Amino acid sequence: MAGKDTIANNTFECLKCGIPMEPGKVTVSYMGSSFPVDLLKCKKCGLVLITEDLALGKMLEVEKALEDK
Amino acid sequence: MDHKQWREFEEKCIQERPPACVTACPVHVDARSFVAEMKNGRFNEAFDIFRKTVPFPGIIGRICDHPCQKACKRGEVGDPISIAGLEKACVQMNSARPAKITAPARKDKRVAVAGGGLSGLTAAFELAGKGYPVVVIEAADRLGGTLWEIPEEVLPRQVLTGEIAVLDALGVQTRFNTRVGREVSLQELCREFDAVYLGFGKNSRDIPGLEPDSRGRISINPVTFGTSLEGVFAGGGMVRETGYSPVGSLSDGRRAAISIDRYIQKVSLTAVRENEGPHQTRLFTSVKGVEPLPAILPEDPARGYTREEALLEAGRCLQCQCLECVKSCEFLAHYKGYPKKYARQINHNLKMIMGRHEANTLINSCSLCGLCQEVCPEDVNMGELCWQARVEMFKKGKMPPSAHDFPIREMVFSNESLCALTRHQPGHASSSHIFFPGCQLSASAPEQVRKVYSYLTERVDGGVGLMLRCCGAPAEWSGRTELFEAGLREITEQWREMGSPKMILACSTCYQMFKKHIPGIEIVSLWELYDQFGLPEGAPLRGTGPVAVQDACTTRNERQIHQSVRNILQKLGMDIEELPTSRETTECCGYGGLMLFANRELADDVIRRRAGESAADFVAYCAMCRDNFAARGKRTYHLLDLIYPGAGRPSPGQKGPGYSQRRENRVRLKNKMLKEVWGDTVTEQKKSFETIKVTIPAGVSDIMEERLILLEDIQKVIEYAERTGNKLLNRANGHVLACYRPVAVTYWVEYTALEDGFTIHNAYSHRMEVEGNSQ
Ligand code: SF4
Ligand code: SF4
Ligand code: SF4
Ligand SMILES: [Zn+2]
Numbered sequence: 001m002a003g004k005d006t007i008a009n010n011t012f013e014c015l016k017c018g019i020p021m022e023p024g025k026v027t028v029s030y031m032g033s034s035f036p037v038d039l040l041k042c043k044k045c046g047l048v049l050i051t052e053d054l055a056l057g058k059m060l061e062v063e064k065a066l067e068d069k
Numbered sequence: 070m071d072h073k074q075w076r077e078f079e080e081k082c083i084q085e086r087p088p089a090c091v092t093a094c095p096v097h098v099d100a101r102s103f104v105a106e107m108k109n110g111r112f113n114e115a116f117d118i119f120r121k122t123v124p125f126p127g128i129i130g131r132i133c134d135h136p137c138q139k140a141c142k143r144g145e146v147g148d149p150i151s152i153a154g155l156e157k158a159c160v161q162m163n164s165a166r167p168a169k170i171t172a173p174a175r176k177d178k179r180v181a182v183a184g185g186g187l188s189g190l191t192a193a194f195e196l197a198g199k200g201y202p203v204v205v206i207e208a209a210d211r212l213g214g215t216l217w218e219i220p221e222e223v224l225p226r227q228v229l230t231g232e233i234a235v236l237d238a239l240g241v242q243t244r245f246n247t248r249v250g251r252e253v254s255l256q257e258l259c260r261e262f263d264a265v266y267l268g269f270g271k272n273s274r275d276i277p278g279l280e281p282d283s284r285g286r287i288s289i290n291p292v293t294f295g296t297s298l299e300g301v302f303a304g305g306g307m308v309r310e311t312g313y314s315p316v317g318s319l320s321d322g323r324r325a326a327i328s329i330d331r332y333i334q335k336v337s338l339t340a341v342r343e344n345e346g347p348h349q350t351r352l353f354t355s356v357k358g359v360e361p362l363p364a365i366l367p368e369d370p371a372r373g374y375t376r377e378e379a380l381l382e383a384g385r386c387l388q389c390q391c392l393e394c395v396k397s398c399e400f401l402a403h404y405k406g407y408p409k410k411y412a413r414q415i416n417h418n419l420k421m422i423m424g425r426h427e428a429n430t431l432i433n434s435c436s437l438c439g440l441c442q443e444v445c446p447e448d449v450n451m452g453e454l455c456w457q458a459r460v461e462m463f464k465k466g467k468m469p470p471s472a473h474d475f476p477i478r479e480m481v482f483s484n485e486s487l488c489a490l491t492r493h494q495p496g497h498a499s500s501s502h503i504f505f506p507g508c509q510l511s512a513s514a515p516e517q518v519r520k521v522y523s524y525l526t527e528r529v530d531g532g533v534g535l536m537l538r539c540c541g542a543p544a545e546w547s548g549r550t551e552l553f554e555a556g557l558r559e560i561t562e563q564w565r566e567m568g569s570p571k572m573i574l575a576c577s578t579c580y581q582m583f584k585k586h587i588p589g590i591e592i593v594s595l596w597e598l599y600d601q602f603g604l605p606e607g608a609p610l611r612g613t614g615p616v617a618v619q620d621a622c623t624t625r626n627e628r629q630i631h632q633s634v635r636n637i638l639q640k641l642g643m644d645i646e647e648l649p650t651s652r653e654t655t656e657c658c659g660y661g662g663l664m665l666f667a668n669r670e671l672a673d674d675v676i677r678r679r680a681g682e683s684a685a686d687f688v689a690y691c692a693m694c695r696d697n698f699a700a701r702g703k704r705t706y707h708l709l710d711l712i713y714p715g716a717g718r719p720s721p722g723q724k725g726p727g728y729s730q731r732r733e734n735r736v737r738l739k740n741k742m743l744k745e746v747w748g749d750t751v752t753e754q755k756k757s758f759e760t761i762k763v764t765i766p767a768g769v770s771d772i773m774e775e776r777l778i779l780l781e782d783i784q785k786v787i788e789y790a791e792r793t794g795n796k797l798l799n800r801a802n803g804h805v806l807a808c809y810r811p812v813a814v815t816y817w818v819e820y821t822a823l824e825d826g827f828t829i830h831n832a833y834s835h836r837m838e839v840e841g842n843s844q
Contacts, residue, residue, distance in 0.1 A: 011801050016794040027840040031470075039839075046841035047795055050808070050817060055835040063836050067469035068426045 012049055014042035021049050028059075031066040070457050075416050078454055081447050082409035086352035088389035090152060093140035095320030095347045096122045100137055100152050101388055107155050108383035110376070116163040119156060124194045124319065125187075125232040128216065130160030131224050134314045136347060142389050146356045148364035150386050151374075158379040170238040173200040178263040178333045181206055183249045186214025187315055188305025189268035190233065191322025192329070196266075197239035199330055205241060206258070208248045212236070214270050215306070215313070222371065250276055259300060264329045267296070267303040268322060279303075286310075292345075293338040294325040302328055320346060353446040354389040394441035394451065397650070399675045400434050400664070401441065401451065408441070408451045415458050426467065432458045433472045434671050437546060437662035438622035443654050452662065459548030470813060471836060472667040473547035475777045478812065479728070483508040483539040484556065488735040490537040491563045494526055495747050500570040501531025504595075507576030508539035509692040510709075512731035515738035516716040517709040518575075520605075521595065522746070525573060528602045534567050535746075536560075537739055540579040545586075546663045557586055564590060573598060577621035577630070577691050578661075594624075596690060599712065600633035604640055608712050614644035616706065617683040619698065620655035621691035628652070634690050634708060641711050646685045658694040665697070666777075676701045686721050696725030727770065729780035758788040762826030769829050778816060778832045785811050786818040787827055804830055808842055815842065 012021040021040040026048050028037055040049040050059065070078075090100040099118050106115035120126040133153045141149035178201060182193045185207040197203045205212065212233050216224065247253055249267070255278050258265050267276065267287070275281060280297040282288040287296055287303050294302045304321030306313060324345055331338050365382040367374045374382060394408060395401045404411065411431065418428035435455035442450035462468040482488065488511070493500050504525050506518045525533045541556035564572070574580045575595040583592050616638065624630045631652045638645055650656055656679050659665050659672035680687075680703035687705040689695040698705040699722065710717040718725075726734060743749040761784040765773070773783070790796040790807030797806040799819070808817045815838070819831040 011799060012806070013798050013800060015796045015798050015805070021797065028837050029840075030837040041841060045795070047797065048839050048841040049797060049806070050815070050835060050839060050842070052817070052831065052833045055817065055833050059835050059837055063471065064469075065425070067471060068429050069424075 012040060014045060014047055016047070017042055017044040019044060021047075030063055031069065033066055033069075070454075070461075075412065078449070079409050079412045079416075081449050082391075082407065082412070082445075083351045083353060083447055084391045084407045084409050086350050088352055088354070089140040089142055089350050090137040090150070090389075092344070092348050092350040094137045095314075095316050096323060098122050098137070098156075100150075101386070103159075104150060104152065104155060104383045104386040105388060107159060107379055108386065110380055112159050112163040112376075113165040115155075115159045116165045119159060120168060124191050124323075125235070127160050127228045127232045128187075128224060129315060129319060130156040131228070132216075132219060133316050136314070136316070140349075142354050142356060142387055143362075143385060146359045147361040147385070151364050151382055154367065154374055155379055155383055158374040158376070161373065162376060162379075170235055172238065172240045173198065175202060175240075176200040179204070179261075180264050180266065180329055180333075181258045181262040182266045182268065183258070184214065184268035184270060184305070184307075185209070185212035185243070186268055186270040186305060186318065187216065188270075188318035188322035188325075189214070189266065190236065191319050192266045192268060192304070192326045193236055193241050193322075194239065195323050195326035196329060197236065197241045199326075201330075201333070203239075203241045204262070205236070205243045206247050206249060206253065207243060207245050208269075210245045212243065255279070255298070255301065259298070263300070263333055265301045266322075266325050266329060267301065268305040268307065268318070268325075270306040292342055293328045294321065295328060295332075295338065300332060302332075352389060353391045353393065354387060355391075355393060356387070359387065391446070393444045393446065394449065397440055397444045397654070397656075398451075399678050400436065400671060403434070403671055403674070404431055408445075408449050408454070411451065412454060415454060419458060419461055429462070429467075429469055429472075430668055431455075432462065433469075433667035434664055435662050436622065436657040436659065436664045436675070438657035439625055440622065440650075440654060440656060443625065455662070456546070456548065459546075460550055461548075463548035463550075468548060473543065473549075473663055474813065476543040476663050476666050477547060477549065477552075479732075480508070480539045480541065480543045480556075482732060483511075483735055484559075488537060488739050490535060490739050490742065491567065492747065493534045493567065494532040497532030497534075499532055499568050500534035502529050502571045502573050503534040503536050503564065503567060504573045505536045505538075505540075505575070505579060507574070507579045507692070508537075508735065509578075509696075510575050511537060511738050512734050513692040513696055513725050514707065514709065514717050515734045515741070517707070517713055518738055519742065519745070520713045520716045521575065521709065522742070524605050525598070528598070529573075533573070534570060535742065536563065536567075536572075537735075537742070540576070540582045542578045542582050543663060545582065546661075553586075561587055561590070577623040577627075578693075580627065580630070581623040594627070594630045594633065596630055596633040596637060596708070600636045604637070604712060608641065609714055610642040611711065615646040615685045616643050616688045617646045617648050617685040618651060619648070619658065619679070619687045619689040619694050619705070620651050621689070621694055622655055622657040622661050623691070625653055625655060630690075634688075637708065637712070638688065643688070643711070646683060648679075648682050650682075658689070658691070658697040660693040660697055672697075673701065676703070692725075700724050727774045728777065729773075732779065732781070758784040761787050761791075763787070763820075763829055764823070764826060765829045769831065773832055776833060778834060782811065782816045782834075783818050783829060783832055785809050786816050787820060790818075791822075810838075810843065815839070 010020050023038050024041045025036050026039045027034050088101045091097050103115050103118045123129050135153035137152050138149040143150050180196050180201045180203050182189045183206045185205050193203045193205050279287050289303050289308050294304045296303050302325040304325045305318040328338050362385050365378050367378055414428045418426050432455050435452055437452040437456055439452050511518055541553045544553035571591045573595055659675040665672040689705055690708040695705050695707040704721040706721045740751045743751050786807055786809040789809040804819045806819050808815050814834050814836055816834045820827045820829050
């Protein structure tokens, strides 16, 4: 589920902190499993961007796989 | 379910039983597969199948007395398949290489086979094949016995001698010109050999030392072929009651050989020998709708089938199997198996601890509609099995949350005080009846609930109370037994408080749930009451039509409801067209068992298939049937649309309300009833997120519907984002993107703030928790 976002790094900014979102390590978890992924996040407040492509693509796939484990 | 119950379920489905031709054949040639290969012109492959169970295929293929044909199912629609004719064509025309014979390792126990006819040759072939040194004792000076009496045109001599020569390759020895009882006594044979097989053919005589039966034949045990003398077995023409049967002799020789092997190995002669000889199959094969076809006759009967003729004849074979349930159920067809196979997969799925539970979706896709049981000759109910599996999965925490979360939340919402209501009729301190419209009718057509309630209060004496809530079916269907039972307890308590009145049910699913799970409550279907009391004043006489009745799958066994619905339609002046399957064999609309949520594509297929069964408009009497068909473009009335044309949908083509609207309708219905029927003052309290004003373009609300995202989810995200400032800006288009997790789902909304509210551009969700985004 690597965050291989096709979006240019500068497209999104955190409105709260006023800084662009940058790639960084984020822990995601479901059904008792956790793992680190590279995603765009705000270095200051930690808000993470999950794009539609990711949510309905790779992430959904991983969710299904974990549900069937 | 315990192991035994699973086994029983698996055993019940007879799809894997052999066809009638196979069980009628004394050596169980797999005639179905054989004929299938012949049909495709694959004579070599067909020959391989034939010789797998037949030791002297060239001989038997030419002379078999084909008891299989009498049993052949094709005989019920035309002539039976000429299996023997096809075998003859196969042995004549195949170009398969002769089977490779390799003599196995020699055993030290020796067997004598007296009589070189078909049964003796077979016994010798089988025993030598197992490694026993075999000596064939033959009265004449050659092997074959009565086979030599068959005309040469039928059984060419080089075929006869060629096939018998196989025994040489297996190391079988012979003593010619030796008659048992003359040149050698049975006792001498018993001393010299460890076991003896007697197969003298039809011209046999008394053997000193063996008991004859009342007709002078040697008496044998029909299972083991053992005679009265230990270690001596007999079969073939000498023991047969009916006439000459080459394939019967083959079977005798083989079965006696099995006994001899067991006898020498000192194991049970009788264990597991059912179905060894010819018997009847339990396989059911429907010939309904099969066009009768006569047999293809060979142009030259003496020669038999040409290649082309054989292909045509084989093409008539029904390839017998059951699959009655699979033919009726899209779900069963979708997974390309049948209940016996599915039961194995499900059992495996439940037992597995590590690894992918591949059958989860299968288990959750069944609509639990019970049609399979209705059409199955063995009464198999796949729905019961899938439901049991869900209960077990849920109990073990193995139920995928995504399968049923949403409908369960809908159910919980319907039972919260916002929507739920239980009251006596105004002006009454007690109720003789309670009207229970169900959560889906309340959501789909609240105005109709209002109409029905006034109708009932006008016609029914003793006070008609009202109970608004969900019966709990989604909990039951999803295997959440405790949640379901808690709901039932609530219903039962309230019902008692109301004085235990009779319940009037508008929804077939509620009806089924009440009947099955709270048998103490007396129930009646709303449709029976309309039938009994007559239509309300002002109900139109339409006289249009015809309409096709979509019986709800949960009324499958409720004949009185089927009839009432038809009576009502008749009173409305509608022409009724019956669908190819209706009443007891009706099909589910895709909502049952929550199929729609666990496997939407399949539910779509189910709905499409059903909708395609008639060009006529449908009439449904379940709100979910009505909305599901209409949502996929099938014009469908709800029965109440016809009774109250002003109070429902303007047209049968109109789609039902979306999920958000359904919630709102339930809330509004309660408030409206309180205000208008009971005269209460209702103060609607808005939660802070509900004050968020949003504009949702049609395309986006379609997306929300498909992704099961509610208006309130959107409002909650925006309320949260605007309150906390936790939001992102997409510099490319200026849209704001924010997320919030009100339940076990994170919702993302892309929006733009307007002066007075927000425009929604997109919404999506995920279930995974993301560190940094959890509030
Ligand atoms: S109808 Fe279905 S479940 Fe019943 S025996 Fe046939 S294949 Fe098996
Ligand atoms: S129709 Fe075909 S499969 Fe069925 S009994 Fe006849 S030969 Fe066998
Ligand atoms: S959907 Fe209905 S007919 Fe099909 S397997 Fe399930 S209960 Fe049986
Ligand atoms: Zn920030």
